[in-house]
Amino acid sequence: MRDRRGWIAPVAVGMFALAIGLVLGSGPLRTALIGSLGVQVDSLEDQVAEAELAADQANVTNDYGDEWVDATAPQLLGTTLAGRTVAFVSVDDADAEAVAGAQAHVVQAGGTVAASVTVESLWTDPNQSAFRAALAPQLASSISGLDGTETVDQVFSQALAQALLPGTADPAAESAGSGDEADANAADPIGPNEEDRGAVLWALLTDAELVSGTRTGPADAIVMVAGEAPSDAGESSLQVTANLTLIGVFAGYDAPIVAANGPDADDDLVASVLADAAVLAPRVSTVTWIDTTYSQVTVALALREQFDGWVGHYGPGEGREAAPPPIEP
Structure with missing residues (x-):
């Protein structure tokens, strides 16, 4: 018969690691362990979102500007x-x-x-x-x-x-x-x-x-x-x-x-x-x-x-x- 004690320890370790991961996912323990890193990550995410918005706005402005130039070029150039x-x-x-x-x-x-x-x-x-x-x-x-x-x-x-x-x-x-x-x-x-x-x-x-x-x-x-x-x-x-x-x-x-x-x-x-x-x-x-x-x-x-x-x-x-x-x- 197989000795079941050989797999009890790995299972226990795995469950413990899972529990630690769940605890660190949020809450005071996460903040205590990683300090201000989470705040920095949140700040960087906000900056990325702002940059993406600015890029979208610039693309819209550029596209509109090109359309405006194309539309007014005949008057600008004439003959x-x-x-x-x-x-x-x-x-x-x-x-x-x-x-x-x-x-x-x-x-x-x-x-x-x-x-x-x-x-x-x-x-x-x-x-x-x-x-x-x-x-x-x-x-x-x-x-x-x-x-x-x-x-x-x-x-x-x-x-x-x-x-x-x-x-x-x-x-x-x-x-x-x-x-x-x-x-x-x-x-x-x-x-x-x-x-x-x-x-x-x-x-x-x-x-x-x-x-x-x-x-x-x-x-x-x-x-x-x-x-x-x-x-x-x-x-x-x-x-x-x-x-x-x-x-x-x-x-x-x-x-x-x-x-x-x-x-x-x-x-x-x-x-x-x-x-x-x-x-x-x-x-x-x-x-x-x-x-x-x-x-x-x-x-x-x-x-x-x-x-x-x-x-x-x-x-x-x-x-x-x-x-x-x-x-x-």
């Missing part, structure tokens, strides 16, 4: 970009939805999206530097205004600028000869030669897979939108340098330029532009938080302001405005 053509250039895996939203508001303002371009990773891939070095001289022969001292980044940037902005104060214009040809170019700022060269450069860039996207014709303004920089420090440095080179080349043309990105980050596109107080900041308008409806509308207004000869910096942060001033009729 401020009527007859204007804009090229969008995305770098660093820019948020495609944000870019599409900004493009929609440009169209809403009467403008046309002449190009929607993505700069591909091949542009800066450290493993493809030999390929880029071999390709640059081939592109250079189709680019006007070069003197042979340009870096590979500068050659590619000039190629893209002339592909998108043919006839907008081409760097070769100052060195162009005088006479009938010069007079004809002055009368027709986007002549057949410039547009042909732009189409050729676009074909060369896309065939080389340096860029992708669409180009339906020449643009007279640029919006450059950046995503997050690569996490790898080396790749990030290459990307920052390439972005600065590209925006700097764009700024050398007689065309409105707007740089935009998401929330502020060190060395992002907007920060790089603002850090260049001597050249880029007085020339290139900037917009942050491009993933919001507010900023997407601001891009269109900043373009209009640039066409009027003014530069502004918009979005949250010190030294920036909430939005451009109203457009005067």
Whole structure:
């Protein structure tokens, strides 16, 4: 026969532990044993509940704000970009939805999206530097205004600028000869030669897979939108340098330029532009938080302001405005 004494002790211990648990669940003994910890837990639970409520309220406010901006955008924008053509250039895996939203508001303002371009990773891939070095001289022969001292980044940037902005104060214009040809170019700022060269450069860039996207014709303004920089420090440095080179080349043309990105980050596109107080900041308008409806509308207004000869910096942060001033009729 089995000895039942072997299981009496475990059962007794289990019942005792259960009793202790029930006692500690509430009452003075619980307070005596855990002291103020229970009060702290209750306080933290209250704080969590308050934070959840605040987050819900913020979401409602944000959603309502987006709806309000969408509803009033037609009145805000009017026909401020009527007859204007804009090229969008995305770098660093820019948020495609944000870019599409900004493009929609440009169209809403009467403008046309002449190009929607993505700069591909091949542009800066450290493993493809030999390929880029071999390709640059081939592109250079189709680019006007070069003197042979340009870096590979500068050659590619000039190629893209002339592909998108043919006839907008081409760097070769100052060195162009005088006479009938010069007079004809002055009368027709986007002549057949410039547009042909732009189409050729676009074909060369896309065939080389340096860029992708669409180009339906020449643009007279640029919006450059950046995503997050690569996490790898080396790749990030290459990307920052390439972005600065590209925006700097764009700024050398007689065309409105707007740089935009998401929330502020060190060395992002907007920060790089603002850090260049001597050249880029007085020339290139900037917009942050491009993933919001507010900023997407601001891009269109900043373009209009640039066409009027003014530069502004918009979005949250010190030294920036909430939005451009109203457009005067």
